[in-house]
Amino acid sequence: xxxxxxxxxxxxxxxxxxxxxxxxxxxxxxxxxxxxxxxxxxxxxxxxxxxxxxxxx
Numbered sequence: 001x002x003x004x005x006x007x008x009x010x011x012x013x014x015x016x017x018x019x020x021x022x023x024x025x026x027x028x029x030x031x032x033x034x035x036x037x038x039x040x041x042x043x044x045x046x047x048x049x050x051x052x053x054x055x056x057x
Contacts, residue, residue, distance in 0.1 A: 015042050 025031040040047040
């Protein structure tokens with residue numbers, strides 16, 4: 001049971017490091033972060049981003 005918990009914590013910490021890395025790369029290093037590299041949700045491993053076409057709001 002403890003190994004499972006440790007695995008979840010390690011995974012969460014890895015995601016957090018990537019989340020912190022993204023704005024650092026974009027803002028400080030003036031890099032473009034590919035959509036495939038972006039973390040959209042820490043809690044949902046597969047999150048879809050809905051892109052709506054041009055329309056009047």
